[in-house]
Each structure stands twice: as structure tokens, then as C-alpha cells.
Amino acid sequence: MSRARVLLISPPAPKSNTTVIPDLGLGYLATALRKADYTVKICQAERDFQRRMIHERTRDFSPNLFGIKIFSLESHSAGETIAELAREYPHVPIIAGGPHVSIVPPADLFQQFPALTYGIRGEAEISLPLLTNAMMGGTGPDLSMIPGLVYRTDNGVRSNPLVLHKNLDDFGFPAWDLIDPRNYDDRWFFWARDYPGAPILATRGCPYHCTFCAQNVVTGKEVRRRSPEHIIEELNHLYESYGIRNFDFIDDHLLLGPKFIHKIVWGIINNGKKISWSAGGARLDFLDRELIQLLDRSGCEIIGVGIESGTKRVLDYMRKGLSTDLVKEKMFLINRLSNIKVIGLFILGFPTETAAEVRKTIDFACQLPLHMANFNTYISMPGCEEFDRLIARGEIDAPNWEELGLDAHTYVPKGMTRRQLQSLYRQAILRFYARPSRLLNILWYSRNRIPHLFHKAIRKTFWKS
Numbered sequence: 328m329s330r331a332r333v334l335l336i337s338p339p340a341p342k343s344n345t346t347v348i349p350d351l352g353l354g355y356l357a358t359a360l361r362k363a364d365y366t367v368k369i370c371q372a373e374r375d376f377q378r379r380m381i382h383e384r385t386r387d388f389s390p391n392l393f394g395i396k397i398f399s400l401e402s403h404s405a406g407e408t409i410a411e412l413a414r415e416y417p418h419v420p421i422i423a424g425g426p427h428v429s430i431v432p433p434a435d436l437f438q439q440f441p442a443l444t445y446g447i448r449g450e451a452e453i454s455l456p457l458l459t460n461a462m463m464g465g466t467g468p469d470l471s472m473i474p475g476l477v478y479r480t481d482n483g484v485r486s487n488p489l490v491l492h493k494n495l496d497d498f499g500f501p502a503w504d505l506i507d508p509r510n511y512d513d514r515w516f517f518w519a520r521d522y523p524g525a526p527i528l529a530t531r532g533c534p535y536h537c538t539f540c541a542q543n544v545v546t547g548k549e550v551r552r553r554s555p556e557h558i559i560e561e562l563n564h565l566y567e568s569y570g571i572r573n574f575d576f577i578d579d580h581l582l583l584g585p586k587f588i589h590k591i592v593w594g595i596i597n598n599g600k601k602i603s604w605s606a607g608g609a610r611l612d613f614l615d616r617e618l619i620q621l622l623d624r625s626g627c628e629i630i631g632v633g634i635e636s637g638t639k640r641v642l643d644y645m646r647k648g649l650s651t652d653l654v655k656e657k658m659f660l661i662n663r664l665s666n667i668k669v670i671g672l673f674i675l676g677f678p679t680e681t682a683a684e685v686r687k688t689i690d691f692a693c694q695l696p697l698h699m700a701n702f703n704t705y706i707s708m709p710g711c712e713e714f715d716r717l718i719a720r721g722e723i724d725a726p727n728w729e730e731l732g733l734d735a736h737t738y739v740p741k742g743m744t745r746r747q748l749q750s751l752y753r754q755a756i757l758r759f760y761a762r763p764s765r766l767l768n769i770l771w772y773s774r775n776r777i778p779h780l781f782h783k784a785i786r787k788t789f790w791k792s
């Protein structure tokens with residue numbers, strides 16, 4: 328007999344300007360809760376910024392518990408959602424998880440979100456069912472035994488140590504029926520050639536120490552991998568049951584660990600299904616001739632690479648563990664040996680960076696054989712080493728969550744003005760994209776999607792009006 332109902336929510340995201348894809352994190356949590364015999368629904372309200380979706384789902388489903396996922400860039404909006412839920416449904420507890428909960432100091436969590444019942448730091452596949460049992464059935468462990476739990480006590484806020492589960496296969500597949508990829512028509516915009524596509528996650532954790540990134544605060548410094556068989560089984564499930572032909576591995580680094588990636592690639596080739604795939608996060612270090620050709624043969628069409636800067640000084644300062652020579656060498660090798668398209672990710676206006684260095688980064692991006700370049704200005708975020716350095720130097724105060732957004736240019740390095748940074752940002756985009764051959768390549772590559780995008784644009788126009 329099923330017990331309580333849990334509504335998992337990804338709140339509206341008015342500032343982040345990202346396209347909405349099936350939320351694997353919530354999908355995995357739904358599977359974990361179902362295994363514990365709970366009934367689950369997912370509401371991804373960031374789709375078209377629709378807060379009303381949450382109320383519709385809540386009315387229909389009448390949940391006993393809300394689980395809300397918080398990203399830092401969207402934490403202001405998440406705060407409004409939490410306050411609203413607490414006001415409208417005062418008897419339904421609210422549990423928060425997601426990257427923001429992991430990176431802010433535990434005591435600050437309840438200051439920012441006073442209506443929150445509990446927070447869970449790190450991964451919640453184990454903690455959330457335990458906590459739900461404890462709250463709903465009274466059969467769970469004592470709160471102090473739940474990994475990563477953040478809770479109030481008479482002596483202040485406490486936070487339990489995290490436990491990162493080693494065997495990722497134990498988590499099963501995300502509850503795909505709740506995040507059916509065919510319902511996400513916004514995805515990937517020009518990134519993917521085919522529609523519909525689905526994201527997939529093969530690994531968790533990152534051993535690198537880039538000073539601007541807090542990823543390993545959430546998923547750990549040790550890389551944990553699913554078994555290649557489990558991954559291929561999931562690809563087959565999506566292929567057969569949902570008609571998916573295009574897969575996007577959303578790992579931080581899919582290409583980390585040559586043995587592992589060789590097994591996946593051979594698994595895809597031997598599986599014999601005609602699919603295309605991409606890896607949004609890839610480091611170039613491990614790419615050699617053989618692997619590039621194998622990736623190409625298996626249907627890999629796009630990789631996203633964090634190049635970040637075109638100068639050695641800034642790369643060293645951000646502890647990227649990458650050199651511009653290596654980037655050039657690998658990029659030209661990929662271009663010569665395969666049809667794989669590379670999307671370069673760059674940060675402009677990094678702390679200590681000068682305007683001349685930003686220009687060098689723009690020059691570097693324009694020289695590389697990239698399919699697309701994604702330029703962002705630096706955002707200072709708690710949980711990252713760079714944030715602590717800036718606070719220590721007195722360059723920044725605590726973040727203003729309301730202001731943050733990917734295109735907000737909230738941080739300006741010393742010696743540069745905001746106007747100058749904005750102008751460099753515009754220059755980067757103009758110089759990189761204002762080349763007819765590049766634009767034609769992008770359009771040609773994504774030509775299958777043009778009717779779909781056209782249809783979407785019309786629908787949006789009418790929806791807006």
C-alpha cells in the first residue's frame with residue numbers, strides 16, 4: 328500500500344536564462360522515494376517561469392511533503408516559492424536540497440529560507456527516503472543519523488556529515504515516466520541536431536580544484552562511475568520506450584578515465600543502435616588519436632570543453648590544470664581526425680584579470696576551430712576557493728542572491744569598469760559569431776531543428792500576447 332505523497336519541485340528560474348531539460352536529480356530522487364513506497368510527482372516550474380504550475384500540481388496531488396531543489400543563481404526565486412508554499416500550505420513540511428544547500432553555511436540556510444523545515448546537503452537519494460520515513464511514519468532513524476541533514480535544535484542549527492554512496496548503479500534509473508523527455512521542447516537549442524533528446528549521467532565527483540567551481544563540495548573529489556552495462560541499459564530503455572535518438576551526457580567530465588570511456592564507447596558501438604550523443608563537460612587531457620576516432624565512430628557529435636581563458640597566467644591562477652598549448656594541440660587533432668564539434672566555454676573578467684588578458688582570451692577563442700563559444704562573465708559563488716579569496720581581500724561582500732544571474736555581470740575585476748567588461752563581453756560575442764561561415768555551419772548542423780524552432784517561436788509569440 329502506498330503511503331505519503333511527495334511533490335518534488337524545481338522552482339521558477341527567472342534569471343538564469345537556461346533552457347529546461349528533464350531534471351535528472353529530481354528523477355533519481357523520485358526513484359529512491361518510490362523504492363521506499365512513496366507516491367511521487369515532479370514539477371519543473373522553471374519551464375516558462377511558471378509558479379502557478381506548482382499550485383496546480385499541489386491542488387491535484389495534495390502532497391504530504393514538498394522537496395524543493397535550489398540552485399544558487401535561482402535561490403532568490405526559490406525563497407519566494409518556499410515562502411509562498413509555507414503560507415498556502417502551512418501543514419506541509421518543506422525539505423530543500425540541491426547545490427545551494429550544500430554550499431551555504433548551514434546556519435545561513437534557515438536565515439535565507441526561514442520557512443524551511445529541513446535541508447539536505449550533498450546527494451539525497453539515501454537521506455530523503457530516511458527523512459521521509461522519520462517524518463511520515465515515525466519509523467526512520469533519529470535525525471542525527473541522516474547523512475547531510477541540516478536541522479534546527481535547541482542549541483542552534485546542526486549539520487550531519489555527508490555520505491557519498493559508492494555504487495551509483497544502486498540508484499537505478501531516474502523516474503523517466505515523470506520527466507518524459509518528449510515533453511521538453513526547449514532543449515539544447517542549437518546544441519543538438521535531433522529532437523527529442525535526453526540527458527544522461529554516467530559519473531559523479533571531480534578530482535580537480537578549479538578555484539571558481541564548487542562542484543566537488545556537492546558530489547565529492549573522488550570520481551564515482553556507473554557500470555558501462557548499466558549506462559547502455561538506460562540508453563536502450565530511452566531508445567525503446569521514449570524514442571530517444573540523441574543523448575547528452577551531462578557529467579562534469581565524461582572523458583576522465585580512458586578505460587571507462589573506452590568501455591562506454593565500445594558498448595555504444597556494439598549495441599548497434601544508430602544514435603548521436605554529446606558530452607557537455609569534457610576535459611581535453613585524455614583525448615588521443617584512438618579515442619577521438621572511437622568517439623566519432625560511436626556517434627559522438629559534440630563535446631563542451633571548459634577552456635576558460637586564453638592566458639597561462641589566468642589559467643594557472645584559477646588552477647585549471649590546463650595549458651593553452653594543450654588546448655590548441657587537442658583542438659586541431661579533433662578537427663583533423665573527426666567530425667566532432669567542440670563548444671568552448673570561457674570566463675571573462677576573472678578576478679585579477681586585466682582588459683588586455685580578456686582580449687587575449689577573445690583572440691584565442693576566435694583562433695580555435697570551435698563550433699560555438701559560450702562566454703560568461705565571472706560570478707562569485709560561496710563554496711568556491713575564489714569566493715573566499717575575494718572576501719579575504721575585501722573585494723566583495725556576501726552575495727546579493729537577488730542580483731545574481733548568468734548575464735548579470737555582477738563582478739568586475741579591479742582595474743576594469745563595468746562598462747568596459749560589458750563592452751568586452753559584447754566584443755567577444757560579435758567577433759566570434761559575426762563570421763558568415765561560422766553562422767552557416769551552426770545553422771547547417773542544426774537544420775533538422777529549424778522547423779521545430781520556428782514552430783516554438785510562433786507559439787511563444789502567441790502565448791506572450
Ligand code: SF4
Binds near residue numbers: 534541
Ligand atoms: S570546473 Fe570542472 S574540472 Fe574544475 S573543479 Fe569544476 S567540475 Fe572539476
